Amino acid sequence: APRHLMLYRALGYEPPEYAHLPMILGTDRSKLSKRHGAVSIIDYKVHGYLPEAMVNFLSLLGWSLDDKTDIMDIKTIIENFSIDRISKTAAIFNVEKLDWMNGAYIRALSLDDFTDRARPFLAEGVAESRGFERDYVKNALALLQERVKKLGELRDQPELTRFFFIDELEYTPADLLGKKMTAALESSLERLENLDDFIVESMETALRALAEELELKPGQLFGCLRVAVTGQTVSPPLFETMAVLGQESTLKRLRTAVEKSRQLPD
Numbered sequence: 001a002p003r004h005l006m007l008y009r010a011l012g013y014e015p016p017e018y019a020h021l022p023m024i025l026g027t028d029r030s031k032l033s034k035r036h037g038a039v040s041i042i043d044y045k046v047h048g049y050l051p052e053a054m055v056n057f058l059s060l061l062g063w064s065l066d067d068k069t070d071i072m073d074i075k076t077i078i079e080n081f082s083i084d085r086i087s088k089t090a091a092i093f094n095v096e097k098l099d100w101m102n103g104a105y106i107r108a109l110s111l112d113d114f115t116d117r118a119r120p121f122l123a124e125g126v127a128e129s130r131g132f133e134r135d136y137v138k139n140a141l142a143l144l145q146e147r148v149k150k151l152g153e154l155r156d157q158p159e160l161t162r163f164f165f166i167d168e169l170e171y172t173p174a175d176l177l178g179k180k181m182t183a184a185l186e187s188s189l190e191r192l193e194n195l196d197d198f199i200v201e202s203m204e205t206a207l208r209a210l211a212e213e214l215e216l217k218p219g220q221l222f223g224c225l226r227v228a229v230t231g232q233t234v235s236p237p238l239f240e241t242m243a244v245l246g247q248e249s250t251l252k253r254l255r256t257a258v259e260k261s262r263q264l265p266d
Contacts, residue, residue, distance in 0.1 A: 001018045001020075004018070005018075019083055019086065021061070021062040021063070021086060021091070022062045022086075022087055022088060022089060022090045022091050023090045023091070024061055024062070024090070024091050024092075024093050025090045025091065025092055025093065026092070026093060027092060027093070027094055027095075029090070029092070032093050036093065036095075041054070046152065047150050047152040048102075048121055048150040048151030048152030048153065048154075048155070049098070049102050049150060049151075050102055050105045050106065050117070050151075052073065052074070052105055053098070053101050053102040053104075053105040054098075055074050055077070056070075056071065056072055056073070056074075056077070056101060056105075057097070057098050057101050057102075059072070059077045059081075060091075061091040061093065062086055062087050062091040063081070063085055063086050063087065064085055064087070065077075065080050065085070070101065071101065071104060071105075099149045099150065100149070102149055102150055103148070103149035103150075106145060106148060106149070106151070107145060107146060109145070111138060111141075111142055111145065112138070114141060114145050115134070115137065115138040115141050117151060118141055118144075118151050118154055119134075119137060119141075121151045121152055121153075121154040121155040122137070122141070122154045122155070122161060124155040125154055125155035125156065125157070125158040125161075126154075126158045126161055126162050126165055128162070128165040128166055129161070129164075129165045131165075132165060136164075136244075139244045140161060140164040140165075140244050141154075141161075142244075143236035143237065143240055143241060143244065144160060144161065144236060147160075147236070148160075159232060160236075163229075163230040163231050163232065163235070164241075164244065164245065169230070169231030169253065169256075170231055171227055171231045171232075171260075172260075173260040173261055173263045173264045174264065175227045175233070176224050176227055176228065176257060176260065176261050176264075177220065177223060177224045177227075181220075181224045181261055182258060182261040182262060182264075183214070184210075184214055184216060184221055184224060185224065185225075185228060185254060185257050185258045185261055186258055187210055187213075187214065188207060188210060188221070188225060188254060189251060189254045189255065189258065191206045191207065191210055192206070192207075192247070192250065192251060192254070193251060195247075198242075198243065198246070198247040198250075199243060200239040200240055200243050203239045203242060203243070204239050207221065207222070207225070207239075222238050224257075225238060225254075226238050226241075227257070228253055228254050228256075228257035229241065229242055229245065229250055229253045229254065229257075
């Protein structure tokens, strides 16, 4: 600042008022550097952070509105900014807080907006998704909006969504939790074939009743069905996933699972 003031005076200009933000440190309280992660704003864009979340987060590095407000749009920040709220102590660049804030912004998006922003990331990670209509992709992404903290997760973790867009699932018969589940799969298939409405409520009611009849814990039956329809032990909510897949695709996957379960030794 002293050099800048001298230049202004030498050129005959009235110098502006200068104010300096505090130093930005990593969570280990050392000077922020590449070893703390991405340092270019473009890197954060690539990772799938939303612009509005980045503006919000960066505005709070060395400044605050009060002692409790974290989420603010740019209009609120501009209207409430004041020099006297700038901290004199170093600011901490906490990536965990940034991830939390970005997740909050993602959840606040309309489903259409989320779909438009997420599809390029999804297409990078799951190329098969490019061949599907927008409405189907939107219905699939609706099950992920509450879970992801960065849009880049849809690219970097294709297992989150790939099963929506492929015909053949990769899993072993043993993943179906044993030979004893063959009868449960067959009964589930029959119940789902006979549903008049292939909707979440109807599926859940029918399959919970089936679990009780078979003297299985709901988690046992649902875990087996989850593997059968997604190829995974962890996925978005089971019945919502089946509704997105549709009755035809779900039943086809269950028939395949029945055949696989029969390969298990007695």
